[in-house]
Amino acid sequence: MTNTKSAENATEETKSTPPWGDDFDAEKAWRLIEALRADKVAMKEKLDAAENSGFDLVETRRELYVERALRKHPGAADLADFLSGETEEEILAKAERLAKASMPPAAPEPEATLPAKPKPALLTGHGATVDVTSSVDSALAAIIASR
Secondary structure: OHHHHHHHHHHHHHHHOOOOOOOOOHHHHHHHHHHHHHHHHHHHHHHHHHHHOOOOHHHHHHHHHHHHHHHHOHHHHHHHHHOOOOOHHHHHHHHHHHHHHHOOOOOOOOOOOOOOOOOOEEEOOOOOEEEOOOOHHHHHHHHHHOO
């Protein structure tokens, strides 16, 4: 019987105390409901206006991803028209590949240094040796002197 009495007491407490409390103001609640309904209508109008204005969130987000990718990989700027993808990761990966492809090939490193060219020893018609490293005037003087 104690269980029955405690259940009856709980039921009486529930009937006497509403779930919203004893200090419920019906007029204040109704004003709140009206304000929320007005906000909902205003938000719906803003959403409709944004959709009708040509604002495309998906395309704008994609343009942002392309801009970020070009800042990270400036070598792909000339090939930006070829950047495709839906996610930022896809666009970044494509920009990286395009940047690598647009780079000029690196010059091959020489396998070994070549020895210097030998200096030729020029001979005049009389067998005189002329040093190429000397000036032209001294070479002419040597040729004239050998005649």
